[in-house]
Amino acid sequence: MNHTFTIFGSTGDLTYRKLLPALFNMSVLDELGDQFKIVAIGRKPYSREQYIETFRQGIKDFARLTYSENAFEKFIRHVDYYQMDLSNENDYLGLNDYYEKHGCRNHVFYFAVAPKFFLPISIGLKHIAYAYESKVIIEKPFGETIEKGKELNQKLEKHFHDYNIFHIDHYLGKEMVQNIQTIRFKNALFKHAWNHEMIENVQISAFEKGGIGNRGAYYDENGALKDMVQNHLFQVLSILAAEESEDQHKAQLEVLKHLKPLKENDLVLGQYEGYLQEKDVCENSKTETYAALTCMIDNERWQGVPFYIRTGKNLSKREITVVIQFKAMDGVKGNVLLIRIQPTEGVYFQFNIKKPGSKDEIETVQMDFCQSCLEINRINTPEAYERLLKAAMNDDRDYFSTWDEIETSSRFIENIQRSEPYIYKVGSVGPKEADQLLKRNGHAWYEI
Ligand code: BG6
Numbered sequence: 001m002n003h004t005f006t007i008f009g010s011t012g013d014l015t016y017r018k019l020l021p022a023l024f025n026m027s028v029l030d031e032l033g034d035q036f037k038i039v040a041i042g043r044k045p046y047s048r049e050q051y052i053e054t055f056r057q058g059i060k061d062f063a064r065l066t067y068s069e070n071a072f073e074k075f076i077r078h079v080d081y082y083q084m085d086l087s088n089e090n091d092y093l094g095l096n097d098y099y100e101k102h103g104c105r106n107h108v109f110y111f112a113v114a115p116k117f118f119l120p121i122s123i124g125l126k127h128i129a130y131a132y133e134s135k136v137i138i139e140k141p142f143g144e145t146i147e148k149g150k151e152l153n154q155k156l157e158k159h160f161h162d163y164n165i166f167h168i169d170h171y172l173g174k175e176m177v178q179n180i181q182t183i184r185f186k187n188a189l190f191k192h193a194w195n196h197e198m199i200e201n202v203q204i205s206a207f208e209k210g211g212i213g214n215r216g217a218y219y220d221e222n223g224a225l226k227d228m229v230q231n232h233l234f235q236v237l238s239i240l241a242a243e244e245s246e247d248q249h250k251a252q253l254e255v256l257k258h259l260k261p262l263k264e265n266d267l268v269l270g271q272y273e274g275y276l277q278e279k280d281v282c283e284n285s286k287t288e289t290y291a292a293l294t295c296m297i298d299n300e301r302w303q304g305v306p307f308y309i310r311t312g313k314n315l316s317k318r319e320i321t322v323v324i325q326f327k328a329m330d331g332v333k334g335n336v337l338l339i340r341i342q343p344t345e346g347v348y349f350q351f352n353i354k355k356p357g358s359k360d361e362i363e364t365v366q367m368d369f370c371q372s373c374l375e376i377n378r379i380n381t382p383e384a385y386e387r388l389l390k391a392a393m394n395d396d397r398d399y400f401s402t403w404d405e406i407e408t409s410s411r412f413i414e415n416i417q418r419s420e421p422y423i424y425k426v427g428s429v430g431p432k433e434a435d436q437l438l439k440r441n442g443h444a445w446y447e448i
Contacts, residue, residue, distance in 0.1 A: 009112035010040030173384030216280030
């Protein structure tokens with residue numbers, strides 16, 4: 001079925017780096033039909049041609065499929081730019097005329113804008129034929145505070161069917177995040193050892209090499225805890241810890257509900273050197289660009305098992321990994337299962353063998369399976385946003401967070417007593433104080 005994708009916030013960073021590259025890939029792969037349309041909405045007075053030039057480089061830099069003039073030409077035939085003021089209800093009458101004139105149907109409205117625009121857009125969309133039946137994809141933050149987010153959510157449900165509202169968390173579309181459960185439940189070795197008797201600790205690390213770029217205004221209001229932990233990394237944590245269930249998100253919600261409140265020593269915040277000089281950042285801002293925390297889950301399975309999370313900007317590398325550190329036994333090192341989420345996708349396992357040639361000396365060795373090293377796997381692996389756009393079109397809600405998950409994890413983050421951020425060097429691994437979180441429990445970050 002051909003869809004009309006309308007992007008509110010079409011000149012923003014997300015559209016440039018993620019949405020249009022994903023739609024480009026889908027167009028190259030003929031996954032959008034031959035009549036699809038992308039209506040890019042913005043305030044700036046661009047002509048269609050000018051707008052197209054604003055994102056050409058983004059496609060070259062961020063699309064996983066190779067840019068070619070031909071592929072780009074084929075893609076942009078479906079792209080148009082529509083200038084309007086999102087807060088002016090009358091402008092939506094014009095938008096409706098535009099849709100009628102161009103025969104646009106099967107709408108997917110993408111809200112890639114600040115939450116203050118969600119309601120004005122929803123109200124404006126009343127003027128669009130069949131808007132109530134349309135799909136709406138919403139980007140975080142879902143509200144400036146939880147209460148506002150909740151209220152907003154209730155209001156949105158008046159404008160669209162609740163099953164047509166998709167709260168996006170693009171980590172749910174990442175190949176190896178989707179793979180966590182398969183690795184756990186389809187290997188007897190892991191399935192039966194996935195508990196506090198066998199597991200010593202779990203480590204989720206999300207290193208980012210880039211800084212905040214031109215997103216100072218948004219980022220300074222939110223910081224790493226809200227930007228990365230509350231959504232993406234709590235999704236990963238709850239997938240790792242959830243019970244096996246037909247209703248995956250319900251099982252994840254149970255985990256989030258059972259997170260113990262952080263204690264004073266469970267949190268280390270950091271800020272990279274030079275952050276205060278970034279554009280649109282408040283003078284003397286205390287916003288964290290790095291966060292490390294120890295989470296404990298209050299249930300039988302995870303009694304006493306710390307889940308360490310760390311994430312930060314302007315670090316030494318771009319890499320996301322999950323480490324399951326199994327208990328040591330009989331004086332030999334514990335097994336380690338490491339899931340590589342990004343940029344390399346794969347699975348690494350550490351185990352013990354008898355040292356060759358010796359009688360009973362033990363050696364710790366590793367197996368390293370690199371999934372993304374095979375070109376065929378790279379070609380066949382959609383980027384997160386491709387997968388999510390497809391899922392929304394197909395009404396597949398597994399790939400989206402539920403409002404209850406969002407509310408529960410937001411409340412947890414909002415209740416954290418924040419400490420002063422430590423200053424760390426650009427290109428480092430973050431503040432060294434983060435090591436103390438683990439040291440205190442006799443643990444250390446696992447390094448390959
Ligand atoms: C976004 C955050 O949700 O995720 C960004 O707002 C962050 O600050 C990005 O850089 C990370 O996504 P990815 O897919 O590059 O790991």
